[in-house]
Amino acid sequence: MLHTARAPPSSQQFLAFTSHSVSRASSHPKRRWVARQASSAPPSLQSQQASGELWRRDFPILDQSVHGHRLVYLDNGATSQKPETVIRALDDYYRSYNSNVHRGVHALSARATAAYESAREKVAAFVGAASSREIVFTRNASEAINLVAQTWGTATLRPGDEILLSVAEHHSNLVPWQMVAQRTGAVLRHVPLTKDTEELDMAAFHDLLSPRTRLVALVHVSNMLGCIAPAAEICEAAHAVGARVLLDCCQSVPNMPVDVGRLGADWIVASAHKMYELLESMPPWMGGGEMIQDVFLDRSTYAAPPSRFEAGTPAIAEAIGLGAACDYLTTLGMHRVDAYERELGAHLHEQLQAVPGVRIYGPGPEEGVGRAALASFNVDGIHPTDISTILDQSGVAVRSGHMCTQPLHRELGISASVRAAPYLYNTKHEVDVFVEALKEAISFFTM
Structure with a gap:
């Protein structure tokens, strides 16, 4: 999804949420929020731990055993699970008013259109x-x-213009700009990591920024390192040299309060957001139904945003589910979700650090820099896939591989890693279960 903001005094953000991003966005077509209305009002005076236990009840898929063990799902960096509210919203659409949007005047189409546009408002x-x-x-x-990339990028960038990325970008925020650079003659620059904390090197960022920089496209929260980039500083500095800013917010929007009016980016992608005037100036990317105003045999005129960028039949049910997810998270309160995840992430980092032979990547919570509730790590002498396979036998689901960040893994001198990424429905007890299972896995390979 794209979001364009008309916000004074400077260009704001464009937000691209995927239509099937309903749980923990994210990361990209993967980490999404799917929500069900909370089964009860959000707890007011309960501990963070009790909140996690309560919220867990809203996610029916978690109530199962895997290989004889209670499921501990820690692969939320790839895809998060769906609360009952979202499942019901999807089911209701298909059972009650399945129809195309914007095109029919009959009752089902009108109801589907209303729900679809209501999701956009949510x-x-x-x-x-x-x-x-x-x-x-x-x-x-x-x-x-x-x-x-294919509208603004190809229409705007010229030979010698610079695109400033980082070594920590997801492939989705690298490959499109590589393709645009090849077509336009633009030059790619990459912000490195700091040696000590393994986060974006902001001193290098400011050194690389120049009047030649036309675009800064950076990750807000790294899906591998967990570090949180200083978005406001990045946007202010980029705009000072006349550059546009795109922020990949797939790992931030579902997990912490994000106000696109304050970030200052020109686009944000949460599995995108930007100034309305900027969207108006962008040509359509895909042609077809729904994105037109008038069509003649030899030419067409195009609809205003957002319709201009939504050619064909959209993912209607997924958008409605996304709206339900927004309702769910709003009911919980994103500040509470953020506080709980920070506590859970600190506990995860602390417990992992205590395991001999484990190397965690990215900054630690104790270093005073922002860190998301995820941990990518390796164990001396054991392949990440072997670790995740043995963990699965204990009912613990984690991710292993290069996390769609091969350049970052090369920068760190590794080919793969293991990632444990808890979300609001996980608990400290589950983190402890995961760590004990990890110790058993290590013993299995080293005995």
Whole structure:
């Protein structure tokens, strides 16, 4: 989804949420929020731990055993699970008013259109957009970034213009810009990591920034390192040299309060957001139905945003589910979700650090720099896939591989890693179960 904001005094953000991003966005077509209305009002005076236990009840898939063990799902960096509210919203659409949107005058079409546009309004409110017209639904974050790259990028960039990325970008925020650079003659620059904390080197960022920089496209929260980039500083510095900014917010929007009016980016992608005037200036990317105003045999005129960028039949049910997810998270309160995840992430980091032979990547919570509730790590002498396979036998689901960040893994001198990524429905007890299972896995390979 794309979000364009008309916000004074400077250009704000464009937000691209994927239409099937309903749980923990994210990361890209993967980490999404799917919500069910909370089964009860959010707890007021309960501990963070009790909140996690309570919220867990809203996710029916978690109530199962895997290989004889209670499921501990820690692969939320790839895809998070769906609360009952979202499942019901999807089911209700297909059972009660399945129809195309914007095209029919009959009752089902009118109801589907209302629900679809209501979802757009809910997303706009969730991220602080000034208008629902700033929101464009896309199939996933990759499509949203490609939309910007293939419209604004190819129309604007010239030979010698510079695109400033980082070594920590997801492939979805690298490959589209590589393709644009090849077509336009633009030059790619990459912000390195700091040696000590393994986060974006902001001193290097400011050194690389120049009047030749036309675009800064950076990750807000790294899906591998967990570090949180100083978005406001990045946007202010980029705009000072006349550059546009795209932020990959797939790992931030579902997990912490994000106000697109304050970030200052020109686009944000949360599996995108930007100034309405900027969207108006961008040509359509895909042609077809729904994105037109008038069609003649030899030419066409195009609809205003957001319709201009939503060619064909959209993912209607997924957008409605996304709206339900926004309702769910709003009911919980994103500040509470953020506080709980920070506590859970600190506990995860502390417990992992205590395991001999474990190397965690990225900054630690104790270093005073922002860190998300995820941990990518390796164990001396054991392949990440072997670790995740043995953990699965204990009912613990984690991710192993290069996390769609091969350049970052090369920068760290590794080919793969293991990632444990808890979410709001996980608990400290589950983190402890995971760590004990990890110790058993290590013993299995080293005995």
